[in-house]
């Protein structure tokens with residue numbers, strides 16, 4: 001996956017690998033305005049909590065990049081308007097708000113400088129957010145790999161890999177790192193209805209890197225566990241509250257309940273930018289609800305009555321008592337998460 005960057009800045013444009021077309025088409029989008037990046041986030045051409053954080057940062061850069069360097073009031077108005085719109089694009093992943101806040105701070109700090117210098121500072125910060133994410137994923141990978149036995153089978157959900165980040169991945173970063181250390185890891189990937197990130201992205205990404213992966217439908221996880229075919233459930237996160245309650249792709253909570261029943265540990269892997277210490281618990285995490293047609297259709301093909309009512313939450317919240325370990329770029333966190341997250345926050 002090294003040769004396929006999820007997102008990059010190139011010559012006044014943002015290049016995004018269109019994940020809606022994977023695995024069969026490799027399409028690079030070239031976007032030169034911030035509404036285009038917002039559209040890519042909403043349509044999930046780019047998705048995954050850390051990756052949409054990086055996209056949001058570049059969207060802020062684009063909001064002013066092509067503006068004249070003379071009109072200070074107009075420049076600031078454009079940037080603030082863009083920031084507000086970017087924050088409306090997807091509500092659940094903390095990383096998006098974290099990244100936009102870094103961009104807002106950068107602007108505030110450089111407010112009195114010439115406009116062309118502010119542009120450069122914004123670009124520098126967006127690029128830092130991208131590079132920093134790869135470093136954080138590698139740190140998560142290292143901490144997490146040490147927890148995995150030399151030989152095991154791991155069930156993962158959605159895609160928490162290189163495609164969901166600026167590179168390397170969180171949950172898949174742990175697996176990548178374990179494989180790099182010579183451990184023998186067999187991955188089972190849930191297909192992840194309705195948008196099939198597991199089937200389309202995780203299966204593709206792991207096969208590209210020659211990591212053994214077997215695809216299952218979401219409703220096969222219980223049977224897999226009952227037969228003793230997996231020793232660990234390892235997932236990413238979109239937002240983690242101060243008590244460790246974790247929002248992740250819809251279906252994660254179900255896996256956590258199943259894992260508890262079968263006495264299989266569940267680990268969550270996420271960078272610190274996913275943690276929201278301002279929310280006391282997971283009930284406060286905003287959960288995105290997406291279009292009914294994502295459920296009524298299988299890609300373009302209708303699979304249900306056109307007008308059947310649908311409930312389509314994109315995420316669910318796994319309560320902290322179903323999570324054994326949270327692996328972050330700062331280290332491994334065990335329960336009680338409210339105490340141990342707060343302690344690690346201070347470091």
Ligand code: MRU
Nearest residue numbers: 047048049158160164236237249
């Ligand atoms: O709706 P998506 O595809 O953006 O959801 C992504 C997930 O839920 C991932 O598991 C999560 O963002 C972790 S990504 C490192």
